[in-house]
Amino acid sequence: MSEIANLKAGLIADIASADTLDAVEALRVGALGKNGVVTGLLKTLGGMSPDERLDKGPPIQDLRESVTAAITAKKAALEQAALDARLASETIDMTLPADLGPQGSVHPVSQVMDELAEIFADLGFSVATGPEIEDDWHNFTALNIPETHPARAMHDTFYFPDEEGQKRMLLRTHTSPVQIRTMMTTPPPIRIIAPGRVYRSDSDATHTPMFHQIEGLVIDKGITLGHLKWTLETFLKAFFEREDIVLRLRPSYFPFTEPSVEVDVGYTLVNGQRVIGGDGDVADGGWLEVLGSGMVNRRVIEACGLDPDEWQGFAFGTGVDRLAMLKYGMNDLRAFFDGDLRWLKHYGFSALDVPTLSGGVGA
Ligand code: PHE
Numbered sequence: 001m002s003e004i005a006n007l008k009a010g011l012i013a014d015i016a017s018a019d020t021l022d023a024v025e026a027l028r029v030g031a032l033g034k035n036g037v038v039t040g041l042l043k044t045l046g047g048m049s050p051d052e053r054l055d056k057g058p059p060i061q062d063l064r065e066s067v068t069a070a071i072t073a074k075k076a077a078l079e080q081a082a083l084d085a086r087l088a089s090e091t092i093d094m095t096l097p098a099d100l101g102p103q104g105s106v107h108p109v110s111q112v113m114d115e116l117a118e119i120f121a122d123l124g125f126s127v128a129t130g131p132e133i134e135d136d137w138h139n140f141t142a143l144n145i146p147e148t149h150p151a152r153a154m155h156d157t158f159y160f161p162d163e164e165g166q167k168r169m170l171l172r173t174h175t176s177p178v179q180i181r182t183m184m185t186t187p188p189p190i191r192i193i194a195p196g197r198v199y200r201s202d203s204d205a206t207h208t209p210m211f212h213q214i215e216g217l218v219i220d221k222g223i224t225l226g227h228l229k230w231t232l233e234t235f236l237k238a239f240f241e242r243e244d245i246v247l248r249l250r251p252s253y254f255p256f257t258e259p260s261v262e263v264d265v266g267y268t269l270v271n272g273q274r275v276i277g278g279d280g281d282v283a284d285g286g287w288l289e290v291l292g293s294g295m296v297n298r299r300v301i302e303a304c305g306l307d308p309d310e311w312q313g314f315a316f317g318t319g320v321d322r323l324a325m326l327k328y329g330m331n332d333l334r335a336f337f338d339g340d341l342r343w344l345k346h347y348g349f350s351a352l353d354v355p356t357l358s359g360g361v362g363a
Contacts, residue, residue, distance in 0.1 A: 007037065008066055015070045021078050028071050038064050052260060080329040105348025109212055109328035109336060113195045116214055119238045120193045123231065125216065126194040130178035132199070132265040133160075136168040140153045140179035144257040158199050158209075175215035176256060179296070179315055182217060183304035189220040190312050195320060206333055212320035219296065219306070219313035225259070228293060228314035232263055236290070240265075242277045248287055257294025257315055264289050276326055288326065291318035 011031055018024045032040045033279050040058045045053055106114075118126055129139075140152060150156070160169040178194035186192075187217060194215040203209055220228065229249065237245045246266040254260040264287035266280030280287040293316030298308035321336055330336075 002059070004056075004063055005040070008063050011038075011063075011067050015067070015074050018074060021075060021082075024071060024078065026075050028265045031067050032064070032071075038067055046146075057078045057162055066205050067266050088301060095148065095362075105344055105350060107323040107336075107344065108328060108330070108347050108349070109320055111349040112190045112320050112327070113212070113214070115239060116193065116235075116320070116323075119235055120216070122238075123191075123234065125191045125193045127180050128178050128194045129174070129196060130175070130181045130194065131153075133198055134170055134172040134177050136170060138180050139170060139174075141173050142180045142300065143176050144297050144299045144303070149255065156200050156202070158201055173200050174198050175213040175317060176315070178215055179217045179256070179300070179303055179313075183301070183306060185221060188306065189218075190313070191218050191220075192216070208321075208333055208337055210337070211333070213317055214320050216316045217296070217313065218294075218315075219301070219311050221311065223294060223295075223312045223314060225261070225314070228261070228295070228316070230314065231314075232291070236265060239323065240276045245280050246277075248280065252292065252294070254292055254294055256297050256300050257292075258297045260292070260294035262289055262291060273329065290323070290326070293317070 004245075011027070014027055015024065029037055033039065042064060044061065045057055048056065095224075120127075129147075140149070141159075145152065152256060153222055157173050158171040162168060167210060175194045175196050177199060178192075178196070182190060182192050182194070190210070192215075194217070195211055196214075197213065198213050199210050200207070202208060216231075218231070230246070233245065233247055236247065248264040248266070249261045250264065252260045252262040264280065265276055266278050266285055267274045267276050267288055268278045268280075268282065270282045274286070275287070276288070278285055293314060295314050296313045301308040301313075321333055324330065324332065324336075330347060
């Protein structure tokens with residue numbers, strides 16, 4: 001057997017008996033590395049005469065190819081064996097409950113907005129929205145709030161700096177401008193609610209500079225105060241999930257409604273806690289104001305380009321945060337916006353737990 005054939009047989013045998021990837025790698029370096037035996041033989045080709053090269057070249061090339069192929073095959077076999085061994089020894093128990101990480105919950109404000117949207121959807125109201133950055137006209141003028149009205153004073157309203165030739169811009173102080181935007185773009189009949197953020201320069205335990213309101217608006221023919229009262233009663237019963245909600249309507253004043261009514265609900269004291277429901281005039285009871293409302297002022301209907309002799313309606317507005325506090329027994333409004341996870345864990349809701357006119361998912 002020639003020297004090269006011997007070498008080849010030896011290397012192939014060594015590779016065949018190598019049983020670790022490290023051993024195969026050591027053989028590769030010894031044969032095909034920079035100073036390897038096969039590499040050394042390949043280098044001798046350069047110094048040979050053409051005839052000699054023709055004679056010795058092919059077996060040397062064959063040696064290199066055979067050794068390379070043997071190493072590649074051996075490596076693949078060892079890797080496959082290692083993988084098989086791992087697959088055989090490691091198991092994943094798919095029946096174990098997965099760690100889902102920290103779970104969020106629905107903020108009470110979002111919860112109450114969802115509840116209100118559900119209740120009013122059952123009454124045929126759709127949800128309308130408007131910008132939080134409003135102009136003076138939509139927030140005040142069109143709502144019949146004259147220049148001299150105290151609501152326009154700087155201490156209540158966050159105004160943007162005046163810009164030459166630009167409308168005066170502000171952060172809306174209530175959701176009522178959505179009434180205007182809806183009447184100007186939607187032909188009546190109209191039945192909408194408009195939940196959203198509003199802003200006033202005010203801060204203490206019961207006031208935050210940003211809070212949430214929900215507006216309601218109905219514009220149709222022949223609408224009366226009776227429709228308003230029924231709607232509010234139906235909504236408050238569904239919201240507080242009690243049949244014994246007693247309303248008290250008090251004459252009031254809002255520039256954009258005429259007549260205007262403030263609505264109180266009766267509560268009774270249970271273990272010193274106010275619980276909504278029952279006649280507020282009983283000895284252990286009282287009244288809580290929950291919303292402002294009234295028949296939409298003719299001037300507002302006119303400002304929106306509608307004929308007030310043809311179209312009438314009612315509007316109401318209430319604080320979402322306040323409703324949440326009353327329903328779920330929370331007492332500090334500021335906690336709503338602190339982002340304290342312990343508070344959220346305590347008061348937060350899971351999705352889909354929303355009452356409707358017919359009682360909701362939980363009922
Ligand atoms: N916009 C009034 C407020 O912020 C509430 C209201 C709305 C009153 C609609 C009457 C009709 O206090």
